[in-house]
Amino acid sequence: xxxDLNWAIGGEAGDGIDSTGKIFARALSRAGRHVYTSKDxxxxxxxxxxxxxxxxxxxQVGSVVDRLDVxxxxxxxxxxxxxxxxxxxxxxxxxxEQATMGDVEIPEGMIGLDVPLQRLAEDAGGSIMRNVVALGxxxxxxxxxxxxxxxxxxxxxxxxxxxxxxxxxxxxxxxxEYVRENYDHEFPYDLETTDEDYVLLNGDxxxxxxxxxxxxxxxxxxPITPATDIMEYLTGRIEQFxxxxxxxxxxxxxxxxxxxxxxxxxxAMTGTSGPGIDLMSETFGLVATTETxxxxxxxxxxGPSTGMPTKQGxxxxxxxxxxxxxxxxxxxxxxxxxxxxxxxxxxxxxxAEKYQLPVYLTADLSLAVTERTYDPGEFDMDDVExxxxxxxxxxxxxxxxxEEGRFRAHAATEDGVSPRAFPGTADxxxxxxxxxHDELGRRTEDEDVRVEQxxxxxxxxxxxxxxxxxxxxxxxxxxxxxLVLTWGSNEGAIREAMAQLxxxxxxxxxxxxxxxxxxxxxxxxxxxxxxxxxxxxxxQFADLVxxxxxxxxxxVTKYTGVRFKADELAEAIRDAVAKTEVxx
Amino acid sequence: MSxxxxxxxxxxxxxxxxxxxxGDFGTMNGMMKALAETGNRPDETFxxxxxxxxxxxxxxxxxxxxxxxxxxxxxxxxxxxLANPDLEVMVAGGDGDGYSIGVGHFxxxxxxxxxxxxxxxxxxxxxxxxxxASPTSRKDFETSTSPEGTxxxxxxxxxxxxxxxxxxxxxxxxSDSQRHTELVKQAIEHDGFGFVNVYSPCVTFNDVDTxxxxxxxxxxxxxxxxxxxxxxxxxxxxxxxxxxxxxVLYRDEDSVPYGEREGIEGSMxxxxxxxxxxxxDLVREFY
Ligand SMILES: Cc1ncc(C[n+]2csc(CCOP(=O)(O)OP(=O)(O)O)c2C)c(N)n1
Ligand code: SF4
Numbered sequence: 001x002x003x004d005l006n007w008a009i010g011g012e013a014g015d016g017i018d019s020t021g022k023i024f025a026r027a028l029s030r031a032g033r034h035v036y037t038s039k040d041x042x043x044x045x046x047x048x049x050x051x052x053x054x055x056x057x058x059x060q061v062g063s064v065v066d067r068l069d070v071x072x073x074x075x076x077x078x079x080x081x082x083x084x085x086x087x088x089x090x091x092x093x094x095x096x097e098q099a100t101m102g103d104v105e106i107p108e109g110m111i112g113l114d115v116p117l118q119r120l121a122e123d124a125g126g127s128i129m130r131n132v133v134a135l136g137x138x139x140x141x142x143x144x145x146x147x148x149x150x151x152x153x154x155x156x157x158x159x160x161x162x163x164x165x166x167x168x169x170x171x172x173x174x175x176x177e178y179v180r181e182n183y184d185h186e187f188p189y190d191l192e193t194t195d196e197d198y199v200l201l202n203g204d205x206x207x208x209x210x211x212x213x214x215x216x217x218x219x220x221x222x223p224i225t226p227a228t229d230i231m232e233y234l235t236g237r238i239e240q241f242x243x244x245x246x247x248x249x250x251x252x253x254x255x256x257x258x259x260x261x262x263x264x265x266x267x268a269m270t271g272t273s274g275p276g277i278d279l280m281s282e283t284f285g286l287v288a289t290t291e292t293x294x295x296x297x298x299x300x301x302x303g304p305s306t307g308m309p310t311k312q313g314x315x316x317x318x319x320x321x322x323x324x325x326x327x328x329x330x331x332x333x334x335x336x337x338x339x340x341x342x343x344x345x346x347x348x349x350x351x352a353e354k355y356q357l358p359v360y361l362t363a364d365l366s367l368a369v370t371e372r373t374y375d376p377g378e379f380d381m382d383d384v385e386x387x388x389x390x391x392x393x394x395x396x397x398x399x400x401x402x403e404e405g406r407f408r409a410h411a412a413t414e415d416g417v418s419p420r421a422f423p424g425t426a427d428x429x430x431x432x433x434x435x436x437h438d439e440l441g442r443r444t445e446d447e448d449v450r451v452e453q454x455x456x457x458x459x460x461x462x463x464x465x466x467x468x469x470x471x472x473x474x475x476x477x478x479x480x481x482x483l484v485l486t487w488g489s490n491e492g493a494i495r496e497a498m499a500q501l502x503x504x505x506x507x508x509x510x511x512x513x514x515x516x517x518x519x520x521x522x523x524x525x526x527x528x529x530x531x532x533x534x535x536x537x538x539x540q541f542a543d544l545v546x547x548x549x550x551x552x553x554x555x556v557t558k559y560t561g562v563r564f565k566a567d568e569l570a571e572a573i574r575d576a577v578a579k580t581e582v583x584x
Numbered sequence: 585m586s587x588x589x590x591x592x593x594x595x596x597x598x599x600x601x602x603x604x605x606x607g608d609f610g611t612m613n614g615m616m617k618a619l620a621e622t623g624n625r626p627d628e629t630f631x632x633x634x635x636x637x638x639x640x641x642x643x644x645x646x647x648x649x650x651x652x653x654x655x656x657x658x659x660x661x662x663x664x665x666l667a668n669p670d671l672e673v674m675v676a677g678g679d680g681d682g683y684s685i686g687v688g689h690f691x692x693x694x695x696x697x698x699x700x701x702x703x704x705x706x707x708x709x710x711x712x713x714x715x716x717a718s719p720t721s722r723k724d725f726e727t728s729t730s731p732e733g734t735x736x737x738x739x740x741x742x743x744x745x746x747x748x749x750x751x752x753x754x755x756x757x758x759s760d761s762q763r764h765t766e767l768v769k770q771a772i773e774h775d776g777f778g779f780v781n782v783y784s785p786c787v788t789f790n791d792v793d794t795x796x797x798x799x800x801x802x803x804x805x806x807x808x809x810x811x812x813x814x815x816x817x818x819x820x821x822x823x824x825x826x827x828x829x830x831x832v833l834y835r836d837e838d839s840v841p842y843g844e845r846e847g848i849e850g851s852m853x854x855x856x857x858x859x860x861x862x863x864x865d866l867v868r869e870f871y
Contacts, residue, residue, distance in 0.1 A: 030871070199870035209866050215855030218667050220659075241860045244666055244848050249692040253659040256652065260663020263650055264630070264671065265853025268663070286653050379867045384859035404597070422853045423648035423664070423671050429626045431596075431642050433651035442598065443643060 003057055005142060005189060006067050009131065010051035010081060011074030013044055019156060020072075020131035021052025022371075024138070025200060026152040028056045029373045031145070032194030036061040036492075037371040038563070040081075043225070043310045049077055058192055062337070062372070062492030063566050069189065070141055072134045076104050086110060091187065093117075093137050095130065111187075113137060113179060120174040125167035132168050136175025144191040146176055198373035203341040203363045203489075206379075207297055208233030210345030211269055213384045216295070217243030218268040220257035222250050225309045226368045227271045227299035251279035255296070259283060262292045263432075265422030267349050271297035274316055275306060281324045284358055286434040288328040288457070291410065291418060293352035293389075295345070298362045300488075302561050311561030312365045314488045314535040317544075320360045321515055329457050331359040331464070332514040336473060336491040338367065339378040344512055346384055351468070354389040355417060355460045362514075364535060366563040367489035392419045397427050406430070408439040412452050416459030461516060470513035472520070480507040482577055483527035485520065485553070487511045487541050489563065490533050496566035497573060504577050517544070524549040529576050531556050533569065591620040594629070596646040602637060607784030607795075610758035611705050612641050615674065618768035619647075624672045632661040634677020634686070636712045638705035638784070641676050655686030658693040658702065665700045668851040669843050672772065673700035680710045683719040683739050690741070694748040694777055699841035701771045701778040704741065705758070707786035708793045715789035725792060741781055742822040742833060746815075751776040751839035753818065755830045757798055758784040763830065770832060776839035783828065798828060805831035813837060 009020050018039070025035045036055045042048025053068070055061050068085040071078065073094045079086075086092070088109035094101050096114035106112030115137045117130035124133070132153070139146045153168045201209070208230045211219070219238060221231040235245045243266075248254035254270045261268035272280065277298050287294045298320060302313035320332045331351055335344040341363055352359045392400060400408050400419045409430040411418045418439075421428025432441040438449045473491070476484075476498050484494055484506055491510040498506045509523060524530050524545065530553040532542035539555035546553055556572045558564055594616040602608050619629060626647040633642030635654035642651040648671075652660050661675035682690055682704045693702065709727065710716040716729040720741070724733035745753045752774040756764040764782065771778025783798050810831065811817050818834035842848075 197871060199867060201870045205870070212866060213859040213863050215860065217852035217855065218663065220663065237866065239847065240862065242850065243852060244846055246662070246666065248659065249688055252656060253689055253692070256656040256659035257663040257666075259652075260632070260650075260660035260665075261667035261852065262663075263648075263660070264664045264667035265851065266667035267852075267855060268667065282653050283656060290650065376867050376871070381859035381863040381867065384863070386855065386857050388855075423630050423668060424628055424851070424853075426627050429629075429646060429648050431631075431647075431649035431651060433642065434653055435651065 004055055004061060005057070005069050005191060006053065006055050006065060007070045007138065008051050008053040008068055008082065009072040009074070009134070010049065010078035012046065013042060013048045013050045014046040015074050016131050017050050017052050020135065021054060023132070023149065023152045023156050024135055025054050025371060026155060027148040028054065028191070029198045029200040030151050031148040032196035032198065033058060033191065034060050034198065035200055035371070035373045036063065038064045038366070039369055041310045043308070049081055051078065051081065056191070058194060063496045064563065066565055066567055070138055072131070072138060076100060079104065083107065089188065091141050093134050093141070111185060113141070113183060115175060115178050117175070120178060121171055124171035124174055129168055129171040132171040133175035136172030137179045139172070140176045140179040141187045142189040142191045143187070145193065146172055148193070197376065199376045199379070200371050200373050201338060202229070202369055202371045203335070203338050203367040204229035204299065204369070205233050206338050206341035207345045207361065207363065208237070209379065210342040211349070212238055212241055213342070213381055214267060214346040214349040215386055216267045216269050216349060217241065218258060218261035218266045219243070219270065220246040220248045220254040221271045222248050222254050222276065224273045224276050226301055226365045227273045227276070227297060229368065230271045230297055230299070251276040252283065255280040255283045255287070258294055259287055259292055262294050263423070267353070269295040269297065271299065273299050273301050274303045277316065277319060277323065284330070285324045285326055285328050287358040288330060289434055290432040291356040291457070293356050294358045295348045295352050296358055296360050298360055299368045300362060300364045302559070308561045310365070312535055312563045313559065313561065314364045315540070316362065317514065317536070317540040320362060327454070329357050329461050331355070331357065331516065332362065333359060334362045334487050334512055334514050335367065336488060336510045336512050338370065338372050339374050340512060341367065342379055350385070350387045351464070354387055355464050356389065356420065357460060364488045370489070390417050390419050392421050392425070392428065394426055397421060397425055401427065402440070406440050409441045410437060410439050410453065410456070412439060412456040415463040416456050417463065465516045470516050470518050472509040472511045472518050475508040475510070477505040477507055480505040481528040482506045482573060483523055483530045484508045484533060484573065485511065485530065485541070485545060486533040487514060488535070490535070493564045493566045494533060494569055497569035500566060500570040501573060504573060506573060514541070519548070520545060521549045524551045524553070529580050530554065531573060531576055533564065535559065535564065588623070589620045589625045591616040593626055594619055594645050594647060596644055598643050600644045601640070603788050605787040606637065607707060607758040607786065608638055608641065608705050610761055610764065611703065611782050611784045612644060614758070614761060614764035614768055615676070615703060616645060617765045618772055619672065619674070621765070622769055622772045628670065629672045629674065630661070630664045632657045632664065632673070632675045634681030636678035636681050636710070638676065638678035638711070639681060655681050655684070656689065657681065658686060658689040661700050662693060662696065662698050665698050666843055666848055668853060669699070669848060670851055674703065675700060676703045676705065678711065679704060679706045679708060679720045680718045683741050687719070687739070691744060691748045694745045694750045694779065696842045697749070697751055697776040697839060699776055699843060701768065702780070703768060704781050705784035706781050707784050707790055709786050709790040711786045711789060722792065740822065745779050746818060746822055746834055750779060750834060751836040752778040752832070753834040754780045754832045756780055756782050757802055757830055758782050759795060760830070763804070767832065774835065774839065776841045801828045803827045803829050805829050805833065
């Protein structure tokens, strides 16, 4: 018997896989169990294979593993797709009365539970509830009290009326009874419940919630996987706080809308994925040179071009660091966990306003679509601090006027940060432009002024380096010879790999600040083996580490479109250490 | 600042570098007068300018302003207005800026009907890049990039606006100062997207659409019993390629601006020091 349980439901896109998985995940979390979910999905609305996987344990879980204990298979393909994760004793719930599932062969050693999902669903009020019948059956298999499903069903179907909720409850119970009555097998699972209250959310939702917490009032975006969830989360919620979401006609409009809102003084944000940041890059330069605070979420997927829209990738680092013509000061923040998505989003708004520049906030697909349980205290709204930077109002605008009473919107201050006057501030009126400009915001080609303004914009970055804490997150043994560096969502899988490695001790630095970034030289010099883990082919972050530290590192990359798994990372670390230890 | 601004308050201390005689001088003067006469002040006005000779207007006027990238002025103006509905937002640019690179935004800005004013200085040529064909250049017009004559018909921006659900569509002529000012004023006062296409001749690169040409061809709809409330009449005037009609071609009296439909009320610039009240409920949703 395992400490944790791995469960999945799989079928064709359009089979309600997602919502069923979510109901089960929520039921587990309500019962005080930790949950980590992952999705396999194809870029098709109907007819592609899709699965929703749930890993649950009493302890925190932060990654996926290659093991499935219980599988609800709505199609035969579901079994094939997951064959290498199924093991002896795995339980497969399927509906043998379905024409397509009639002669399904259950692999040897596994337990097939043939449950007439569709028929029982019809008995409960409609075949649409067949997935819920399966959930009821799964409750019986895992000895998970079915009452925990009820609340999750209520949450999912509550707004469709009492009758629907009741029918679903009945459907779940019919599934449970059927297994009870027809199989007298002793299943080796017993899902313990606890009194803990957890919240369950994904990275996109955490970004959206962080944005509202940070006082963001304006979001403009154009739908694109996997960033759309941010826009969908904000729609209907941001309005309650006096804000608005605009679905733009394209990404060029989206970033320009957000730029306009930011010029008007709002905390504004836009979000997109790879192809969208390409479209935004012309205006990205405008945002930077007009010194407008703006947060741009880039929820990465696999590229180039439209690449693999529903697959994992961390390939846009260079695009974010270097994208755009001319030289553009910008910050790049990359949360490494779902709760960090929340905190870094708030920080992104503060940094954008303190330094008046565009801030990329990037999550990779795995982080964005994965849901995980947390103690709600991780999202403490009382802890939220807002720093708006050098905003001037009627009372202090005078300090910033030149002899002729004109507002010096791009004043070349010592720290590089100029005063900001929101429109409506008397005497603060000024123009700003994407053309090179003087302190007043007016076009110039004067050599000295040009140099002054370029230096001023660069100086903001230096000031930030001095004032801010751009530290990595650290795990493992601080004195270990093996150093693993990573960014983005890989942290969870690496931590789990470290737990698997008994003979090797590892120091992990997970870096949420890619520009400006922490100085890793000491850490790299102190280590014997340095591995840099990232989901791209060329090792973009590894290149940065080598440039910064002037040391060779070992690049561990994966670009299949599938996230890293703990087992393969443990293997990679073992290999690397073995190579150093055995002289050739 | 006194509450009744004079139009010169909207003037910056930069001298325009437009060619002497350029139509944009008149267009700008009318805009400044219209802003002042509708009771606006520079500190509460936001001007978004396009790229082109026309886009330089942001430099010569005084207000809060942004001179952005080519073709994207309308989304910027939309963002400004939605984030602070108390501001008077005016967007200005050329025909290339608005109807070529930015035509997608134009259609969508018309559809959205945000309460702002869009003034296009239509000279039927690219001025700043020195005389290439623009989307409003007539068919067979010879330019540096169409030496044999443009082989395509011009876009009709007023027809685009009308078909996209425009709620205020006007045409003016920059050298008819009084009428032009009046039309921009009406666009400002309109509850919704006030669109004014201005014949603003380029004296350097366009020797066809000249002041003389316009003077001879213009028909003011005020002189011909035109009902701007009638969609059909508007359509007929707008599609009439024989004449250059000026005046308010179409006005929808029932226009409800986007911000009002969406319930956007005050400025979004003011935010609390910490998370807003009620933010904890957002966490509760995830239980
Ligand atoms: C992305 C991009 N492409 C091209 C240009 C070059 N460009 C500057 S102004 C202009 C055309 C301006 O024409 P119009 O809008 O009619 O304005 P006018 O100068 O005639 O007033 C072009 C193509 C640019 N600035 N940006
Ligand atoms: S080139 Fe034409 S549009 Fe540009 S300033 Fe001269 S006259 Fe005006």
